Amino acid sequence: MGAHQFPAPGLTPGAVLGQGRYSLIAEVGRDARCAVRLWRGRDLMLDRDVALTLFLGAPEQRGAVSRALRAARLAAAGAARVLDVLELERLGTAGAAVVVAEWTPGGPLVDLLDDGPLPPGVAARVLVPLAEAVDAAHNAGLILGCDHPDRIRVGPGRQARLAFPGPGPTTSPRDDIRGLGAMLYLLLTGSWPLPDGPPGLPPAPLGPEGLPINPTTLRSAVPIELSTLAMRCIAGSGSGGGVHTGAAVRQVLEFHAISAADLISGARPIDPQRAQRLRQLKFRVAITVLGAATLMIIGYAGMQVISVFTDTGSAPFVIAGNAPASQAPPPPPAVLAPVRVRSVTVYDPSGLGRPDHQRDVGKLLDGNPSTGWSTDSYYQQFPIYKKGLGVLLSFETAISPASVTVVSPSPGTVLEIRTAMSPNPRLDQTTLVGTATLRSGSNQIPLHVGAPARYLLVWITGLGGAQGHHQSKLSDLEIQQRAT
Numbered sequence: 001m002g003a004h005q006f007p008a009p010g011l012t013p014g015a016v017l018g019q020g021r022y023s024l025i026a027e028v029g030r031d032a033r034c035a036v037r038l039w040r041g042r043d044l045m046l047d048r049d050v051a052l053t054l055f056l057g058a059p060e061q062r063g064a065v066s067r068a069l070r071a072a073r074l075a076a077a078g079a080a081r082v083l084d085v086l087e088l089e090r091l092g093t094a095g096a097a098v099v100v101a102e103w104t105p106g107g108p109l110v111d112l113l114d115d116g117p118l119p120p121g122v123a124a125r126v127l128v129p130l131a132e133a134v135d136a137a138h139n140a141g142l143i144l145g146c147d148h149p150d151r152i153r154v155g156p157g158r159q160a161r162l163a164f165p166g167p168g169p170t171t172s173p174r175d176d177i178r179g180l181g182a183m184l185y186l187l188l189t190g191s192w193p194l195p196d197g198p199p200g201l202p203p204a205p206l207g208p209e210g211l212p213i214n215p216t217t218l219r220s221a222v223p224i225e226l227s228t229l230a231m232r233c234i235a236g237s238g239s240g241g242g243v244h245t246g247a248a249v250r251q252v253l254e255f256h257a258i259s260a261a262d263l264i265s266g267a268r269p270i271d272p273q274r275a276q277r278l279r280q281l282k283f284r285v286a287i288t289v290l291g292a293a294t295l296m297i298i299g300y301a302g303m304q305v306i307s308v309f310t311d312t313g314s315a316p317f318v319i320a321g322n323a324p325a326s327q328a329p330p331p332p333p334a335v336l337a338p339v340r341v342r343s344v345t346v347y348d349p350s351g352l353g354r355p356d357h358q359r360d361v362g363k364l365l366d367g368n369p370s371t372g373w374s375t376d377s378y379y380q381q382f383p384i385y386k387k388g389l390g391v392l393l394s395f396e397t398a399i400s401p402a403s404v405t406v407v408s409p410s411p412g413t414v415l416e417i418r419t420a421m422s423p424n425p426r427l428d429q430t431t432l433v434g435t436a437t438l439r440s441g442s443n444q445i446p447l448h449v450g451a452p453a454r455y456l457l458v459w460i461t462g463l464g465g466a467q468g469h470h471q472s473k474l475s476d477l478e479i480q481q482r483a484t
Contacts, residue, residue, distance in 0.1 A: 029150025078133030147179030181233020414462030
């Protein structure tokens with residue numbers, strides 16, 4: 001959107017608005033795209049500082065006013081609370097609509113760049129509250145309007161906050177996501193990747209295709225996941241690889257963010273590869289301890305069995321009752337029958353881009369092991385960048401599955417089998433009924449008996465492949481239930 005120019009002769013320190021209630025102290029920023037001036041002001045009635053977002057040309061800004069009124073009900077740490085809305089204020093010969101919000105102490109976001117781009121872990125932590133606020137706003141059907149750096153301030157705890165609420169009349173939820181990506185890009189590189197940025201910020205360098213160069217190329221210390229997140233957030237709506245939710249942004253930021261104690265002490269964040277190695281080490285230690293405990297339990301049980309058949313001088317061991325005339329035959333093995341699957345779709349609750357290879361997912365049900373569905377290739381293992389990925393199967397009626405057979409050429413793939421009660425469940429709304437680590441070929445996974453369900457999730461928590469190329473392929477799926 002192009003910049004708007006509106007004269008504002010009445011915008012001077014000491015001017016009063018709201019029938020003498022709010023006094024202007026100092027202008028702290030401008031968003032020329034929608035003719036917005038950002039001021040620090042004073043509530044003379046309550047004797048406190050406030051943030052004033054002034055939309056010049058009031059008749060043209062009715063959409064912004066109505067949005068600001070709706071946003072007054074939002075309560076999030078990453079967004080200043082709206083206190084008042086003035087629909088029409090006279091500034092000399094011009095008019096303005098004004099959004100009054102609580103004042104955010106601290107400083108502008110760009111002040112964090114005085115010593116250059118931030119360490120990636122610090123940049124991620126700074127933006128977590130802002131991503132949480134975007135997620136909360138979108139879940140409430142609201143738009144935050146956090147797509148301009150002059151609107152963002154950083155408090156004493158070095159956490160970003162939308163200090164000047166009030167989205168422009170044409171701002172969309174997609175602009176909030178692009179704003180998050182642009183803020184991350186700015187903190188990682190020191191340059192602004194979107195058009196119409198503040199005049200004091202250097203624009204991002206562009207590649208041959210006219211797109212900003214990714215942060216990892218500009219700074220090798222930036223993890224590829226943060227770089228990819230920034231680029232997918234700022235991608236245009238027609239790119240097909242964009243990020244669509246604040247929750248997805250928050251998830252990646254939280255994984256890479258360093259703690260508040262690290263910020264104070266200046267400690268460097270643990271890089272993702274080292275974090276993964278630490279998790280693997282902890283897992284091996286836990287397995288060793290579990291193995292030792294198991295041996296102790298087996299040894300104790302063995303001693304108890306030996307004591308049954310050894311004369312220890314105590315009373316003899318007697319079993320009451322009559323012995324059966326003959327040994328009862330074992331129960332016959334359960335007969336399993338395949339279940340007809342109505343549909344299958346890729347399940348990716350992260351919101352990070354398009355679902356992996358959605359057009360191939362139907363090949364899981366064609367009975368041909370030479371075809372199938374695969375994930376994208378990921379630079380690093382789950383849960384870095386994504387907690388997991390899977391396929392969701394639906395059935396004509398609710399079933400109690402007994403087992404799942406998975407044919408796969410990707411050994412080492414770790415699966416969870418989960419039941420669900422709806423076609424679009426959150427992961428925490430599903431029930432775990434089985435797990436497996438796949439070997440190459442056919443794998444039959446027995447399932448726990450649970451409540452009948454119409455949906456079954458095959459959830460990948462660990463990918464096959466090797467470092468830098470983590471990918472899993474599933475060739476065929478079959479669901480079995482006990483024949484009746």
